Amino acid sequence: MDGKVFVRDGRRIVCFERYLKHPVEKVWEAITRPDQLAQWLTVKSELDLNVDGQLVLRWDNGDEVTGKFTKVEAPYELEYTWLESSSGNSVVRWMLKEEGDGCMLQLMHTFPESVAVIDFLSGWYVHLDVLDTVLHERFTGFPDGRVKEMRKRYASMMS
Template identity: 55%
Template sequence: MEGILKELNGVRIISFERYLKHPVEKVWLAITRPDRIADWLTAQAEFELIVGGRIVFRWKNGDIVNGEFLQINPPYELAFTWMEPVSGDSVVRWRLTEEDEGCRVHLTHTFNEASMISGFLAGWHVHLDVLDLILQGRHIDFPWERVKEFRNYYDSKMRLKGGAL
């Protein structure tokens, strides 16, 4: 359930696929309700959940991400732009499919610029782990140390493979 990095026509795409033992609707609410997003993404979210609606994520450390909803197909698909000065403009896509008694989550984050890929791989990896715990009803302090560990892991893996995974 590691992240995968692909390159396609000069665009870098990180991808995660996870099976969660929760109904699609429950996962959908966790990724589209600001009060639930705060639990696993650790950011205050403000948005209007309509195509073209603006989205803002604010973290306690002062980081801010702005965006706009590109696609909303409840409870299966969600896509929005992710705009910040450090990593440039990118697109986050969630695809949820019913599987057995749970949900298959496919998350992609597409970058036009190559910056900070290992940081995003590490961040999404741990955020998805925390999402699963939150959906299980387990509330934990966000494990920032795990993000650092996974950033080192993905950095090492990318160096060994010449920038690819």
């Protein structure tokens, strides 16, 4: 459930694995449809869900991520570049695998080694919690305070 950080080939990789009690197809829609992303990740997104297709993710605070899809293998694997002013260029990879009554989700976010990853660990942790809540149709609002809690927790674990 907790995110882990690996260093490989001069890059840092933030990795999460979560079991979600939902079919792969339902989780795929949640990570690839703008109306679904608006519920758990970002307020607005534009996606051309094809290899070399562009993506733009926008948040209420003005933050924006741009990128392009490098792998689209519905409904099991999705990869795209992630470019933002605060962390530079990185890569996000989603893998979904049927397991039991649901699926195993693996998220890997790969950065240059110089990027501080605590914000991404805490952010992805909470966003994945919210994703599960949205999939269960129990979402009531984004828990901003939880991100701050997780940031403190990861900072203490990494020091």
